[in-house]
Amino acid sequence: LFLDRSDTVDLPIKFSPRYAGCYHCQILLKSFSDVRVYKIQCVVNTDNAEAELEFLTPAYQAVIQNIPISNLSSQDWKLEAILEGQGFYGPPLVNVGLCETALYPLMFKPIAEC
Numbered sequence: 520l521f522l523d524r525s526d527t528v529d530l531p532i533k534f535s536p537r538y539a540g541c542y543h544c545q546i547l548l549k550s551f552s553d554v555r556v557y558k559i560q561c562v563v564n565t566d567n568a569e570a571e572l573e574f575l576t577p578a579y580q581a582v583i584q585n586i587p588i589s590n591l592s593s594q595d596w597k598l599e600a601i602l603e604g605q606g607f608y609g610p611p612l613v614n615v616g617l618c619e620t621a622l623y624p625l626m627f628k629p630i631a632e633c
Contacts, residue, residue: 532559539565540592574627581628588623590615606630 536542546557576582590596596615600623602608608626615621 534561536561536563538591539563541594543593572625576627576629578629578632581626583624583626585622585624587620588613588615589620590617593617 530546532546534542540563542561542563544559544561546559548555548557572584572586574582574584588596588598595617596613598613598615600609600611600613602625606627606629608628609624613621613623
């Protein structure tokens with residue numbers, strides 16, 4: 520069966536999410552001879568955000584900054600943390616539940632003056 524553009528109908532949809540997350544929708548189309556259900560899933564990401572942290576501590580003493588991670592999506596998050604740079608430590612995995620905010624404890628412990 521071959522369909523060309525004359526056999527199609529545009530179905531405009533406007534979607535205006537307020538928050539990042541995964542949104543699910545079903546569209547039900549009915550006629551006297553046909554019923555169709557279309558399932559749509561939209562994943563909305565936030566813009567890339569940059570942040571800068573400044574740590575000030577004497578050599579060999581640790582300082583911890585708790586970084587909030589808010590999950591406004593519709594599912595739990597299991598995040599992997601990859602730390603780069605000498606003297607930084609933190610848990611390798613972070614779980615953030617649905618509609619929760621978790622604190623990631625980023626530790627800086629310099630081994631020399633820097």
